[in-house]
Amino acid sequence: MWLVEARTVFGRARVRALLAVLLAVPVFLAVAVYLAGGPQAGEGPTFLDRASHNGVFTALAGLVVTMPFFIPLSISVVAGDAVAGEANLGTLRYLLIRPAGRARLLAAKGVVTALFCLAAAVDVVLAGLVAGIILFPHGPVVTLSGTTVPFLDGVGRALLASLVVGVSMFGLAAIGLFVSTLTDVPIAAMAVTIGLVIMSAILDGVSQVAFLHPWLFTNYWTSFTDLVRDPMSWHLIWKDFLLQLGYVVVFGAGAWARMLTRDVLA
Amino acid sequence: MAPDLAVETHGLAKLFGGRPAVDGIDLAVPAGSTYGFLGPNGSGKTTTIRMLLGLLTPSAGTWSLLGRAMPDAAMATLPQVGALVEGPAFYPWMSGRENLERFDAMGPGRSSATRSARIADALARVGLTAAAGKKYKAYSLGMRQRLGLASALLVPRRLLVLDEPTNGMDPQGTREIRHLVRDLAADGATVFLSSHLLSEIQQVCSHVGVMHKGRLLAQQTLSELLSSAGPRLRAEVDDAGRAAQVMTGLGMTDVSVSGTQVVGSLGEVLPEECCRRLVGAGVAVRMLVPEHASLEDAFVALTGEGFDVAG
Numbered sequence: 001m002w003l004v005e006a007r008t009v010f011g012r013a014r015v016r017a018l019l020a021v022l023l024a025v026p027v028f029l030a031v032a033v034y035l036a037g038g039p040q041a042g043e044g045p046t047f048l049d050r051a052s053h054n055g056v057f058t059a060l061a062g063l064v065v066t067m068p069f070f071i072p073l074s075i076s077v078v079a080g081d082a083v084a085g086e087a088n089l090g091t092l093r094y095l096l097i098r099p100a101g102r103a104r105l106l107a108a109k110g111v112v113t114a115l116f117c118l119a120a121a122v123d124v125v126l127a128g129l130v131a132g133i134i135l136f137p138h139g140p141v142v143t144l145s146g147t148t149v150p151f152l153d154g155v156g157r158a159l160l161a162s163l164v165v166g167v168s169m170f171g172l173a174a175i176g177l178f179v180s181t182l183t184d185v186p187i188a189a190m191a192v193t194i195g196l197v198i199m200s201a202i203l204d205g206v207s208q209v210a211f212l213h214p215w216l217f218t219n220y221w222t223s224f225t226d227l228v229r230d231p232m233s234w235h236l237i238w239k240d241f242l243l244q245l246g247y248v249v250v251f252g253a254g255a256w257a258r259m260l261t262r263d264v265l266a
Numbered sequence: 267m268a269p270d271l272a273v274e275t276h277g278l279a280k281l282f283g284g285r286p287a288v289d290g291i292d293l294a295v296p297a298g299s300t301y302g303f304l305g306p307n308g309s310g311k312t313t314t315i316r317m318l319l320g321l322l323t324p325s326a327g328t329w330s331l332l333g334r335a336m337p338d339a340a341m342a343t344l345p346q347v348g349a350l351v352e353g354p355a356f357y358p359w360m361s362g363r364e365n366l367e368r369f370d371a372m373g374p375g376r377s378s379a380t381r382s383a384r385i386a387d388a389l390a391r392v393g394l395t396a397a398a399g400k401k402y403k404a405y406s407l408g409m410r411q412r413l414g415l416a417s418a419l420l421v422p423r424r425l426l427v428l429d430e431p432t433n434g435m436d437p438q439g440t441r442e443i444r445h446l447v448r449d450l451a452a453d454g455a456t457v458f459l460s461s462h463l464l465s466e467i468q469q470v471c472s473h474v475g476v477m478h479k480g481r482l483l484a485q486q487t488l489s490e491l492l493s494s495a496g497p498r499l500r501a502e503v504d505d506a507g508r509a510a511q512v513m514t515g516l517g518m519t520d521v522s523v524s525g526t527q528v529v530g531s532l533g534e535v536l537p538e539e540c541c542r543r544l545v546g547a548g549v550a551v552r553m554l555v556p557e558h559a560s561l562e563d564a565f566v567a568l569t570g571e572g573f574d575v576a577g
Contacts, residue, residue: 093355095372097320100373264321
């Protein structure tokens with residue numbers, strides 16, 4: 001069932017447009033740096049100063065730039081639409097009469113939303129790699145620790161980083177899915193979800209609420225940069241995964257409870 | 267639960283914000299019948315159907331479909347139930363065929379090997395073959411309704427729940443749906459047909475349930491219901507107002523005037539007696555016809571009011 005769901009979601013013009021925009025961002029970055037020159041070392045977004053040194057960093061810079069907003073926005077759109085969109089169209093009632101089974105339908109929605117998280121991040125990194133390799137040198141990669149690793153090792157780390165970013169979006173996806181079960185208006189679910197991203201990011205920047213920071217789902221989002229150290233540091237990434245798992249459990253349970261009891265009027 | 271009832275409810279009720287939309291109804295739909303679920307807009311028909319199909323949780327009461335208690339048996343019974351609830355709903359960016367493919371695949375128990383053949387059959391059955399490749403958003407309301415029916419007919423069903431199936435259809439489409447309902451019934455399926463169109467129900471249904479303000483006022487065979495409303499007399503006269511006075515004076519009820527015609531329930535009054543009194547009162551009678559009550563007459567007799575939207 002989730003395969004059918006995946007075909008429907010990824011076949012949608014809206015979802016393809018989102019992926020196209022995500023694909024365009026690193027390409028645009030690469031072309032801009034190629035034409036105008038990169039920022040001075042240590043300036044601009046992380047990794048952008050290195051983008052012209054090596055194609056691998058073009059991809060990583062793309063991830064840094066899309067991570068705070070573009071990727072969460074696209075995930076909010078897909079997750080927020082998951083159930084509310086069906087309710088809005090009225091197709092939810094026909095899926096339930098089919099009978100798809102309420103829990104199974106939600107599970108399919110969850111799996112496909114998770115797939116989209118991974119697809120979004122992989123999309124950015126692949127586009128960045130291709131653009132970076134075409135426009136800039138590609139050789140051994142200088143890590144943040146100052147050591148040098150072979151080029152393919154660097155490419156592998158960039159791809160690994162995209163998967164880590166994808167997984168670190170699972171908490172957000174679960175929140176979006178939960179919100180989506182609360183309403184028949186998909187745009188409301190999307191807006192609430194993206195609003196929560198912004199709120200979490202703001203709280204993350206306020207030192208007065210530092211006690212909250214380890215619990216914010218955006219807190220470890222940049223931990224993927226630890227993959228470009230030598231050796232790779234997984235400490236924060238594991239912490240992030242554990243936190244995401246907590247969000248998935250809590251909001252997944254909320255979505256499940258709501259889905260099973262929901263009166264479908266739309 | 268009696269095995270010979272396709273739909274059975276006991277005290278089924280649903281409150282919305284404290285107000286009962288459905289107020290404790292006991293439906294008994296015999297297996298194999300074509301059951302007309304009749305009532306004006308807002309009388310609780312669609313809410314009842316949503317509860318029957320497990321979309322809404324009833325505030326009170328129990329129900330069973332095809333002899334099995336719901337909602338526990340939902341995954342076992344619903345595959346045998348085809349439904350059209352409150353209009354069709356599909357994905358506008360997909361074609362009619364793609365929509366049916368998705369719904370057919372989004373659940374257990376449907377063979378993917380026979381899918382395209384079943385979809386082609388269902389589309390042909392509702393006359394949509396030519397438009398199957400068109401995007402749903404380009405469909406007219408009648409075509410959408412047909413696609414909804416096709417979706418209900420993707421597999422053989424023991425029970426069809428059709429909520430206002432002819433909504434938005436032209437007279438030709440309405441006729442086709444009527445034939446379709448008769449065919450389905452002839453194949454042995456129970457058809458539960460909700461409508462606010464009295465003539466539609468009168469033409470195809472064997473049994474009728476009458477909903478009014480959330481209550482089930484009557485539930486019987488169509489002929490029982492029609493005879494319970496009693497015979498009527500229709501007169502065409504020169505002075506309809508005068509004739510109405512005479513008829514009312516005789517003890518006839520529900521007397522109504524339209525143009526030169528007067529219609530009323532005879533009750534115990536004999537038609538020939540009425541004729542004599544009319545002529546005696548100086549009313550020129552051009553035509554005098556005793557007739558059976560229509561479903562609308564029966565409805566008015568039951569509810570004591572016209573067929574308007576309930577508040």
